[in-house]
Amino acid sequence: MAALSLNENGYPMKDVSGESLVAELSTEVPQSQDEAVLAYYGKRQQLRRNFGLLSVVGLTCTILITWEGVLSVLEAGLLNGGPSGLIYGFIFAWAGSIMQVLTMAEMGSMIPLAGGQYNWVAILAPPSCSKFLSYLTGWITIIAWQAGLSTGAFLGGTLIQGLLVLNNPDYVPYQWQGTLLFYAIIALGLFVNTYLGRLLPKIEALVLIVHICGFFAILIPLVYFAPHVSAGDVFQNFSNIGGWSPSGLSFFVGLTTSMLTFTGLDAACHIAEEIENAAVVIPRSMFISVILNGVLGFAMLLALLFCLGDLADALATTTGYPFIEIFYQATGSNAGASAMTAVIIVTFIFEVFGLLATASRMTWAFAREQGLPFSSYLARVEPRTFLPLWSIGLMVIISCILALINIGSTTAFNAFISLVIAAFYSTFLISACALLHKRLTTPASEMHWGPFKLGRIGLPVNIIAILYSIIGIFFSFWPPTMTVTAQTMNWSVAVFGGVIVFAIIFWFAHGRKVYTGPIVEIDGNHILNKM
Numbered sequence: 300m301a302a303l304s305l306n307e308n309g310y311p312m313k314d315v316s317g318e319s320l321v322a323e324l325s326t327e328v329p330q331s332q333d334e335a336v337l338a339y340y341g342k343r344q345q346l347r348r349n350f351g352l353l354s355v356v357g358l359t360c361t362i363l364i365t366w367e368g369v370l371s372v373l374e375a376g377l378l379n380g381g382p383s384g385l386i387y388g389f390i391f392a393w394a395g396s397i398m399q400v401l402t403m404a405e406m407g408s409m410i411p412l413a414g415g416q417y418n419w420v421a422i423l424a425p426p427s428c429s430k431f432l433s434y435l436t437g438w439i440t441i442i443a444w445q446a447g448l449s450t451g452a453f454l455g456g457t458l459i460q461g462l463l464v465l466n467n468p469d470y471v472p473y474q475w476q477g478t479l480l481f482y483a484i485i486a487l488g489l490f491v492n493t494y495l496g497r498l499l500p501k502i503e504a505l506v507l508i509v510h511i512c513g514f515f516a517i518l519i520p521l522v523y524f525a526p527h528v529s530a531g532d533v534f535q536n537f538s539n540i541g542g543w544s545p546s547g548l549s550f551f552v553g554l555t556t557s558m559l560t561f562t563g564l565d566a567a568c569h570i571a572e573e574i575e576n577a578a579v580v581i582p583r584s585m586f587i588s589v590i591l592n593g594v595l596g597f598a599m600l601l602a603l604l605f606c607l608g609d610l611a612d613a614l615a616t617t618t619g620y621p622f623i624e625i626f627y628q629a630t631g632s633n634a635g636a637s638a639m640t641a642v643i644i645v646t647f648i649f650e651v652f653g654l655l656a657t658a659s660r661m662t663w664a665f666a667r668e669q670g671l672p673f674s675s676y677l678a679r680v681e682p683r684t685f686l687p688l689w690s691i692g693l694m695v696i697i698s699c700i701l702a703l704i705n706i707g708s709t710t711a712f713n714a715f716i717s718l719v720i721a722a723f724y725s726t727f728l729i730s731a732c733a734l735l736h737k738r739l740t741t742p743a744s745e746m747h748w749g750p751f752k753l754g755r756i757g758l759p760v761n762i763i764a765i766l767y768s769i770i771g772i773f774f775s776f777w778p779p780t781m782t783v784t785a786q787t788m789n790w791s792v793a794v795f796g797g798v799i800v801f802a803i804i805f806w807f808a809h810g811r812k813v814y815t816g817p818i819v820e821i822d823g824n825h826i827l828n829k830m
Contacts, residue, residue, distance in 0.1 A: 333577055336411060340418075341819035342572075346660075347497075347685040350574045352584055354500035357507030358653040359566045359588040362447075365596035366514050367646045368560035370603065370622040371454055375779050377614060377621065379553030381538030382604045388550065389600055392557035393593045395767030400564055400589045401753060402731050402764045404582030407568045408749030411577040413664035414817075415568035416440050416726040421816045423733040430816045431806065436729050437665040438802040443722030444658035447563060448694060449701050450719055451654050452488075453712070455647035456480030461618035462640050466633050468617070474706050481702045488651040489695050492659070496686045499656060506649045513642045514595050518602050520639065525606030525629030533604045540614075542781035551770070552777045555720060560596055562723045564589060566653065569661045582751035658694045663687035667820075669813045714790030720775035721795045728768045735761045 334344050350358075369389070376385040412418040417437035424432050459480050460472035491502065543549040567584045571577045607613065608628035616624035622643075626636035666677035681688045705712040737746070738758060753760055776792035806814075 333411075333572075333575065336578060337572065338821050340410065340412060340422075341817060341821060342412065343821040344572070345680045345685070346413075346573045346687075348573055348575050348577075349497070350500045350503075350570055350580075352580050352587075353507070354503045355567050355570070355574055355580055355584040356587050356591070357503035357505075357510075358570070358656070359564070359584055360592055361503065361506045361510050361646065361650050362563040362566045362653045362657065363561060363588060363592045364510070364646055364650050365560040365592035366517075366599035367643050369556070369596050369600050370517075370643060371458070371620060371647075372556050372559050373603070373621050374614065376553045376556030377538070377540070377610065378779050379539065379541040379543060379549040381536050381540075382533045382607065383535060383537040384550045384553050385556065385600060385604065386534060388554045389557040389597055392554060392561055392771075393589075393597065395558075395764070395771070396561040396564060396589055396593070398760055398764035398767060399727055399731075400585045401760050402734065403565055403568065403727065404585050404751050405748070405753055405757065406730060406734055407565075407571065407581040407585070408578045408751040409747060411568075411571040411574075411581055411749070413569050413572045413660050414668070415565050415571070415661065415664075416730040417665060417668075417670075418817060419730040420733045423730070423737045425736065429733075430814065431811075432729060432733070433816060434670060434806055434810050434814050435799075435802055436726050437668075437670045438805075439722055439729075439798065440726045441658070441662055441665060441671075442798050443562075443719065443726060444569075444654070444661050445694065445697055445701075446715060446719045446722060448651065448654040448658050449698050449712075449715065451647055451650045452481045452484045452698060453477070453702070453705070455484045455644060455651065457619060458640065458644045458647060461620045461623050462637055462644070464618045465623055465627065465636060465640070472619070474709055478702045478705050481705070482699060484648055484651055485655075485695055485698050485702075487648065488655040489691070491652045492655050492691055493684075493686065493688065496684055499652070503653060506652070509649065510646060511595070513646055514599065516642050517639050518599060520635065521606050521626070521629050522602050524631070524635070525608065525625075527605050528607060532607075533601070541779050544781075551774045552779065554771070555775055555777075558720050558724075558771050558775070561589070561592075562719055563654075563657075565723075565727070566657045569657045569664070572664075573660075578749040579751070582749075655691065655694055659687055659691040662693060663690040666690065668816070668818050670810070672809075674813075710786050710788075710790070714794050717789060717791040718775075718795045718798070721772050721791055722798075724768045724771045724775070725795075728765060728772065731761055731765050731768065735765065 333348060337344055376388060380388055406419040407415070410418055410422055414437065417433045417440060420436045421429050421433035456477045460477055463470045464472060492499065495502065537546060539546050539549040541549055541552060543552055564585060567574070567581045571581060574580050603622065603625065606625065606629055608625055612628070613621035613624045618624060623636060623640050626639045627633065630636055630639070662671070662677060665671055666674040671677055676689045677693060679689050680686065701712065701715060704715070738761065776789055778787055778789040780787055
């Protein structure tokens with residue numbers, strides 16, 4: 300198969316100016332709109348398109364799990380910023396994430412391929428560096444989703460252990476037990492993504508209902524039973540327990556709490572080839588997801604901070620999660636706190652379903668471009684189920700191997716999963732810079748926008764999103780406290796640097812010999828020649 304040939308503007312095949320690409324193809328060819336777009340980029344339809352707007356929103360919202368995530372990663376924000384830092388930090392991260400969504404929505408509507416960021420970079424970046432940058436982006440994106448998958452399963456498993464500690468203070472949460480719980484959650488995700496793979500869109504739609512109903516199941520008893528602090532204690536209570544100076548630096552270090560709850564916004568892009576009317580649904584689903592999850596997350600954060608109770612007790616809890624102690628203080632009973640915590644655990648288990656689906660599609664898409672070892676296997680699609688079973692299996696195997704690290708050292712395992720922000724934001728940064736370069740160097744009439752485009756506000760939106768991502772990447776490497784030990788050190792900078800070095804070495808040793816950029820699987824010239 301040949302590599303996808305790009306014209307002087309970085310677009311495949313023949314350059315057609317003016318109207319939306321999707322509209323041009325759909326009016327001229329006797330095939331579905333989605334298949335026409337794939338053919339334009341040299342791709343053939345291999346997966347089953349059974350995701351609609353509701354199921355895509357369900358998948359994205361339950362991968363973000365913003366309101367649940369705010370609860371589970373609360374400690375970093377309480378250490379650096381306190382209640383006020385959490386409030387204003389969440390608003391900052393939410394606004395920055397909306398800028399990211401608008402930028403990705405443009406690219407996802409323009410190039411609705413399952414590879415997402417690496418496809419965008421391959422097509423939008425300057426030809427002189429597009430192959431290397433798209434290759435690097437592909438590797439980082441896979442690492443990001445693998446880290447996200449491991450994080451979801453790890454949080455689910457350790458939350459179960461935290462619940463056991465709450466109800467049995469004599470219970471010792473051994474690390475090997477957390478790993479076994481990790482395996483159980485991953486195994487359930489594997490079952491849903493294989494044997495129930497055809498039903499996954501319906502499952503994700505149902506999980507969206509659980510996501511929303513679970514929010515009220517937590518919010519109502521928390522607000523009703525817990526004593527409330529004053530507005531000043533929430534909006535004017537800035538703390539710097541982490542010891543960073545000045546206080547503004549502490550605020551930015553604590554931003555990771557809010558930033559982490561908005562990672563995975565690109566999920567819809569990686570199932571693009573399973574979405575009906577993908578060029579329209581992708582931007583809509585991304586925007587709905589970031590707004591819905593932002594509203595729920597902010598409301599939950601406000602409620603939690605007004606019902607915070609004794610902050611010292613929350614931070615010192617033996618359960619490992621301050622919100623479990625807050626639930627206990629609010630309800631005054633183990634049963635009430637357990638019921639509320641169980642809702643959070645269920646949503647994290649459901650999150651793994653979507654994480655595994657998305658990670659495997661990204662792996663499959665990159666493998667079909669010969670971007671990975673054993674690509675001939677990983678790019679296979681099972682003909683009966685239309686599922687990339689080899690890629691699904693690889694993600695599960697890697698997750699299980701990584702979980703073994705937790706038995707020897709939780710610090711070492713956390714070093715891997717802590718690079719989630721840096722990895723996700725880096726892939727966005729590279730693709731957003733490629734779009735910005737294309738915007739500045741290509742006449743507007745020659746840009747092949749999809750149904751969604753920002754128009755005149757596109758340039759400032761891209762720039763703001765890029766600046767926000769740089770801030771996020773930089774502060775994601777900072778440890779939570781100024782006094783650093785081997786246990787409190789944020790090792791993500793070392794792991795992320797190692798990933799980059801490995802990808803570059805692998806590029807020179809192997810990748811540049813086999814990876815030529817997007818591969819043409821179907822000749823789309825006949826489509827454009829009819830225009």
